[in-house]
Amino acid sequence: xxxxxxxxxxxxxxxxxxxxxxxxxxxxxxxxxxxxxxxxxxxxxxxxxxxxxxxxxxxxxxxxxxxxxxxxxxxxxxxxxxxxxxxxxxxxxxxxxxxxxxxxxxxxxxxxxxxxxxxxxxxxxxxxxxxxxxxxxxxxxxxxxxxxxxxxxxxxxxxxxxxxxxxxxxxxxxxxxxxxxxxxxxxxxxxxxxxxxxxxxxxxxxxxxxxxxxxxxxxxxxxxxxxxxxxxxxxxxxxxxxxxxxxxxxxxxxxxxxxxxxxxxxxxxxxxxxxxxxxxxxxxxxxxxxxxxxxxxxxxxxxxxxxxxxxxxxxxxxxxxxxxxxxxxxxxxxxxxxxxxxxxxxxxxxxxxxxxxxxxxxxxxxxxxxxxxxxxxxxxxxxxxxxxxxxxxxxxxxxxxxxxxxxxxxxxxxxxxxxxxxxxxxxxxxxxxxxxxxxxxxxxxxxxxxxxxxxxxxxxxxxxxxxxxxxxxxxxxxxxxxxxxxxxxxxxxxxxxxxxxxxxxxxxxxxx
Numbered sequence: 164x165x166x167x168x169x170x171x172x173x174x175x176x177x178x179x180x181x182x183x184x185x186x187x188x189x190x191x192x193x194x195x196x197x198x199x200x201x202x203x204x205x206x207x208x209x210x211x212x213x214x215x216x217x218x219x220x221x222x223x224x225x226x227x228x229x230x231x232x233x234x235x236x237x238x239x240x241x242x243x244x245x246x247x248x249x250x251x252x253x254x255x256x257x258x259x260x261x262x263x264x265x266x267x268x269x270x271x272x273x274x275x276x277x278x279x280x281x282x283x284x285x286x287x288x289x290x291x292x293x294x295x296x297x298x299x300x301x302x303x304x305x306x307x308x309x310x311x312x313x314x315x316x317x318x319x320x321x322x323x324x325x326x327x328x329x330x331x332x333x334x335x336x337x338x339x340x341x342x343x344x345x346x347x348x349x350x351x352x353x354x355x356x357x358x359x360x361x362x363x364x365x366x367x368x369x370x371x372x373x374x375x376x377x378x379x380x381x382x383x384x385x386x387x388x389x390x391x392x393x394x395x396x397x398x399x400x401x402x403x404x405x406x407x408x409x410x411x412x413x414x415x416x417x418x419x420x421x422x423x424x425x426x427x428x429x430x431x432x433x434x435x436x437x438x439x440x441x442x443x444x445x446x447x448x449x450x451x452x453x454x455x456x457x458x459x460x461x462x463x464x465x466x467x468x469x470x471x472x473x474x475x476x477x478x479x480x481x482x483x484x485x486x487x488x489x490x491x492x493x494x495x496x497x498x499x500x501x502x503x504x505x506x507x508x509x510x511x512x513x514x515x516x517x518x519x520x521x522x523x524x525x526x527x528x529x530x531x532x533x534x535x536x537x538x539x540x541x542x543x544x545x546x547x548x549x550x551x552x553x554x555x556x557x558x559x560x561x562x563x564x565x566x567x568x569x570x571x572x573x574x575x576x577x578x579x580x581x582x583x584x585x586x587x588x589x590x591x592x593x594x595x596x597x598x599x600x601x602x603x604x605x606x607x608x609x610x611x612x613x614x615x616x617x618x619x620x621x622x623x624x625x626x627x628x629x630x631x632x633x634x635x636x637x638x639x640x641x642x643x644x645x646x647x648x649x650x651x652x653x654x655x656x657x658x659x660x661x662x663x664x665x666x667x668x669x670x671x672x673x674x675x
Contacts, residue, residue, distance in 0.1 A: 320385035320393075326619060326670030328379050330401035332455060333663040334372030337632045338639055339421060340493050340582075341365040341408055341451050342430070347417045350435055350443030354419035356639075357428040364418065365408035365451040370632060371489075377401035379619070379668045383465070391467040395479065395532075398460030399621075399666070407452035410434060418449055420495060420514070420581060422641045425649050431514065431581060433497045442504065447497030452490075453632055457664055459485035459623070461528055461549075474535035483528040483549035485599065485623070487662060489631035491518040493582070509568040516583040519558040520629040524599060526551020541607040541615070549599035555629040557591040557657065559583050582635055586647065587655040595659075597626045607672065619668040626661045633658040 341364040342354035354361055379399045386392040410418045410433070419430035437444030463481035470476075494515040499506050530547030561580025567573040579585055605619040636653035 320388075320390070322383040322672060324379075324381045324617060324670065324672040326379040326617060326668035328377045328399065328401075328619075328666045328668040329374050330377045330399075330404075330457070330664060330666045331374045332371060332401075332404065332457060332665070333661075334369040335630055335632060335660065336368065337366040337370045337453065337491075338635055338637075339363040339365070339367035341410075341433075341449055342419055342421050343415050343417045345417075347436055349438060350432055353417045353435070354421055354430050355428045356421045356423070361421075364410075364415065365406075365493075370406040370453050371404050371455045373404055373406070375402040375404045377666070379621075379666070379670070391470075393465040393477075395463040395465050395481075396460070397463075398458075400458045401456070401664075401666075403454050403456045405452055405454040407450070409448070409450045411448050411450075418447070420449065420493070422581060422639045423652075425640075425642050425644075425652070431495070431497075433495045437501060442501055444500040445497050446500055447495060449493070449495040451493045453492075454490050456488045457486065459483070459524075461547075463528060463530070465532065473537065474533065476531060476533040479528065479530040479532055479545075479547060481528055483524070483526050483547075483551070483599070485522075485524040485549075485625055487520075487522040487625065487628055489520045491631040491635075492516070507567055511566045513562075513564045513566075514581050515562040516580040517558075517560045517562075518583065518631045518634050520631045520634065521556040522625070522628045523554045524549070524551060524597070524625060525554075526597075526599060530601075539609045541605075541609065543603075543605040543607065545601070545603040545605075547601045549601070551596070551599075552594055553597050553625070553627060555593050555595075555627075555657075555659070557629050557634055559588050559591075559634065559655065561585075561588055581641060582639060582653055584641070584653060586642070586651050587636070587653045589655070591655065591657060593629075593657060595627050599626070600624045613673060615672040617668070617670055617672055619666075621664075621666045621668065623664045624661065625664070627659045628662045629657060629659055630662070633660060 339356060339361075342356070343362050343364055344353040344358065344360055345362065347353055352358055377400050379397075381395065381397040383396075384394045386394065415434070416436050418434040419432050421428065421430050423429070432443060432445045433447040433449045435443055435445045461481060461483040463479045465477045465479055468476050468478050492515070494513075496511060496513045499508055499510045499512075502508055526549040528547055528549045530545060532543070532545045534541060534543045536542075561578055561583030562576070563579055563581075564574065564576045566575075578588060601621070601623045603619060603621045605617050607615045607617045609615050634655070634657070637656075638652075640650075640652035640654070642649060642652040
C-alpha cells in the first residue's frame with residue numbers, strides 16, 4: 164500500500180475516533196441534565212378517541228415515550244405553558260405516565276413537589292386537599308396540598324371518643340342509724356332496735372346501688388403510618404352517688420339514733436313530742452348521708468397482632484389507676500324542752516360521727532382489643548387485667564358539744580361522738596395485691612369517614628376495697644361510761660369487700 168494512502172487512512176481513523184469520543188458524555192457531565200426533547204401531539208382520529216396518549220420523540224436517542232393522563236406523577240409536577248413544548252427526557256419515568264391536557268402543551272420539570280409520600284398518602288388528611296385532584300377524566304383539575312406541620316401529622320393519626328355514661332356500682336347493706344316509731348309511745352322504747360314496730364329512716368337497707376351520670380374519654384394515637392403501633396389513653400369519671408335522710412321539714416314526730424349499750428338496746432332522742440306529763444320532750448334535727456365517688460383511667464401501648472380487611476386484634480400493655488372514695492356522716496342537734504327533767508331546759512346536745520375511706524389502685528395492665536367491621540357497623544371488644552397494689556385509708560372522727568344555757572353559757576366539747584369515739588377514732592392504712600378485671604363491648608355505626616356513633620357497656624371489678632358504711636362496729640355497740648369500764652366499744656376492725664362498677668356509654672368517635 165502506498166505510504167500516502169496509509170497516512171490518509173490513519174488520519175481519517177484518528178479524526179473518527181476523536182469525533183466518537185467527543186459525542187460520549189464526559190465524566191464530569193454524567194449527572195448533568197440531558198438535552199430537552201420536543202413533545203409532538205398527534206391530532207389523529209384515533210388519538211381523539213383516546214386523548215390520553217401522546218408520542219414523545221427524543222432527538223438524540225431516537226427514544227419514544229407514551230404519556231397518559233390516567234396516573235399520578237411520581238416525584239414530578241405538571242406546569243402549563245403557552246410558550247414551550249419541551250420535556251426533559253429524565254422526567255419521563257417508566258410505567259408512570261404523565262397527564263397532558265388535550266389542548267395545550269405541558270412542561271415537566273424536575274422541581275421538588277409538595278406531594279405526599281407513600282406513607283403520607285395512607286393518611287391523606289395530613290394535607291388539606293383542594294379541588295377534584297387526579298380525576299383521570301374530563302378537564303384537567305387542580306390538587307393543592309398544604310402541609311399542616313407536626314401537629315397536623317399527629318392529629319391525622321388520632322382517634323378521639325367522647326361518651327356520656329350512666330354508672331352504677333355495687334351497693335352494700337347499712338346498719339340502721341336513724342329510726343322512728345308510729346305513733347309515739349314512750350321516750351324510753353321508741354325506735355329501739357329490739358322493738359318490732361321500729362321503722363328505719365336511714366339504714367337497714369342497701370345503699371349506694373343507684374345510678375349516676377358521668378363521662379368516658381379515650382384517645383388513640385398511632386405511632387406509624389400503618390396503625391400497627393400506638394398509644395391508647397382512657398379515662399372515666401362518675402358523678403357522686405349518694406343516699407341520705409334529713410328530718411328537716413318532715414312530719415316524723417319521733418326521730419332517734421339507736422345503739423347498743425353495754426347491756427341492752429338504747430337510743431339518743433333527737434325529736435320527740437314527749438309523754439303525757441311532757442317528760443322527754445325534744446326538738447331537733449338529724450342529717451345522715453353516705454356518698455361514693457369513683458374514677459379511673461389507663462395509659463397503654465398498643466401493638467397489632469393480626470389484621471385483615473374486616474378487622475384487627477391488638478395487644479395492650481401499660482399502666483392502670485382506679486380510685487374509690489366514700490364517706491358516711493351522721494350529725495344531729497337536739498334541744499331539751501321538758502320542764503320536769505334534771506337536764507336544764509334549753510340544753511343543746513350536738514353529736515357527729517364521720518367515717519371516710521379512700522382506695523387507690525395502681526397496677527400493670529395487660530389486655531386484648533379486637534375490632535370487627537362490616538359495612539357501616541363495627542363491633543369492638545376489650546378485655547384487660549390490672550395487677551397491682553390497692554392502698555386503703557380509713558379515717559374515723561367523732562365530735563360532741565353540749566351547751567347549757569346560762570350567763571355565761573357552759574360549753575363542753577369532746578372527740579367522742581355516738582358511734583365514733585376515742586375507742587375507734589383515728590386513721591388506719593393497709594395495702595394488698597389484687598387483680599382488677601375489665602371488660603368493654605362497643606357497638607359502632609359510621610356516619611362518615613370521620614364520624615362514628617358508639618354504644619358501650621363496661622364492667623370493672625376492684626377487689627378488697629374498704630367501704631365507709633362497713634367500718635362501723637357491727638353491733639353498733641357503745642360504752643358511754645366515762646371513763647370507759649368493761650368491754651371496749653365501739654371497736655375498730657377493718658372490713659374489706661369486692662366492688663363492681665358497671666356503665667352504659669353513648670357518644671361519638673371522631674378521627675381527625
